[in-house]
Amino acid sequence: MNQNPKVQLNCPIPFQDFDAITLGHGGGGKLTQKLLEEGVFTLLNNDWLMSQGDAANLSLDGEYALSTDSFVVSPIIFPGGTIGDLAVNGTVNDLAVSGAEPKYLTLSFILEEGLSTSEFWEILISIRDACTQAGVMVVSGDTKVVEKGKGDRIFINTTGIGKIHSKARLAMKYIRPGDKIILSGPPARHGIAIMSKRQGLEFETTLTSDTRPLHHICQEMLEKFGDGIRFMRDPTRGGVATVLHDIVRQTKLGIEIHENRLPLENEVAGACEMLGLDPLYVANEGIFVCIADHNISDDCLHTLHSWEYGSQASVIGNIVEEHPGGVLMHSNIGGKRMMPQASGELLPRIC
Template sequence: MEKYIILDHGSGGLASQNLIGSLFLKYLKNSVLNQLEDAAVLPPEHGQIAFSTDSYVVDPVFFPGGNIGELAVNGTINDLAMRGARPICLSLGLILEEGFAVDELEKIIKSIANACDYAGVPVVTGDTKVVPRGKADKIFINTSGIGIVEENININASQAQPGDIILLSGTLADHGITILTSREGLQVDANLLSDTRPLHFLAQAIVKDFPGAIHTMRDPTRGGLGTTLSEIAKTTKLCMEIEENSIPMHAEVRAACELMGLDPLYLANEGKCMVLAAPEYAEEILHRMRSVPEGRDTAIIGRVSEKHAGRVVLTTVAGGRRLVEPLSGEPLPRIC
């Protein structure tokens, strides 16, 4: 095997087949992927079909707490999970820059395999392209995924109701602040780690245990909690009222945000889910979410009302109230 990616690895010929055999199948092998057909064929499933896609261009490729590979696996699983789907498989599309180190690629593929194993969701089909040096930046990954949604389940932004509680499954802004400090080479705090993780176990737990009570779920990635809430407010023409005091946050993240003048409401999360749910089950849902490891720090952070149609209102630590606007600029390109 070569030490660096060459154009031939994207040719569809022998070098491609070598890369597939000695690297991709080595770590990702399963009965469907092994067939190496142009499309995977999977057994029939009962239920609605969920489908999602995301490309990952995160810089740096390796960061504290993870790398682009597991991020790509978890990110697409989470997009499916937020619709109440049970993810069943992923596709993996790689765009590699000529000259990318094969041992770095191997680390990424290994991490993809580990993330897939942990989540119980296999890669069943894939594609690799190689572009000349300088025409891409190391590696871009697209993952698409299919999930199955039981027929009675309908979870989306427009299901939110006045009175719904707003839950957040854990600490805010971990991924965003980690990427930023890691990219800039800042040694702000050694404890800053990306929160990349799959959320389908958590989401499925509450969807199954509280049928009809889970109205909306979103993972606040790019644009952060502020933008995600704004989108839901805009879609529903309802008011999202949140309490700054109730939002879980690591002290290190809070300190780093203050130091750099960044608002954690707009920083990306890659392992947190926001749930809008019927208030009569508030305590039970909170308890159930906390019983799942990735929901251990779940908190009720606010409530849906009709106070300011289409707006997000934050009650600050000091007791003041301010409107949270959707993100307009780009504080952090290539965050995921």
């Protein structure tokens, strides 16, 4: 029996005989049924799920985008979110920056035996809340349980589909020299919030992850500016620098950015100094990079500023013909340097 009173508050019905996930919860029998009915279905209640069919039947018309992503993060519950929000918002945002309005998600769990049911419940609640905030529905799903040691507590896969905005014409091939690079908000919040809770690197901070859905703002930008928006991408793993490198590699154009135009938050900047990290390489979950025609970049910025989470949006640089394949940074003091590509795992420096 779970003796934790906090869990009783959060978790009134489900899994009452278990305080941890067991192999039985993935076996397809009574325990699986209990997990689904008392847990997943209670929170993510809709006709598709409740029909418990093998597939969700959807009737769609028009052009749709389809995207999938798997989520592994440690810790699974962190300041400002859980692996559950991330799994919803991650796929929602991949659709959002593709010009689509996300509608339906599938949700698959791989749970490691021993995961506490209270944590699983907290993750389910965050999934429900993220779905509500994003206006999407989970219409199909799956749960598997693996033996202890064969997973890392919980892995989540989500696949989503969304209707593409009629005015969207987004692809790297539309990017031209002279286009402006807009960053929708301050970088590195998510990565720093996660890192502040990793064992061995813990530090005191009030920073929380910026995980959130971005499609409302993206849809408004497309509605207003149509094909003036050339390309959008959310800079998750590898950070803003990795998105910029993807762009120059594929377009064979160059990029120039200005350090003094980066909307850096003081606390993030301080944590990055302490850890020896460059904020442009740290992961984000709630911002996007937008490449826009220079004629409309001021209007784009104006639109972004009208949203709370776009209030710090900034034109950080532009697309150039010079140094194809390279990202040039103008430093605050007037120096220049080429920004390297991220080389894999982000490792704090020694001094």
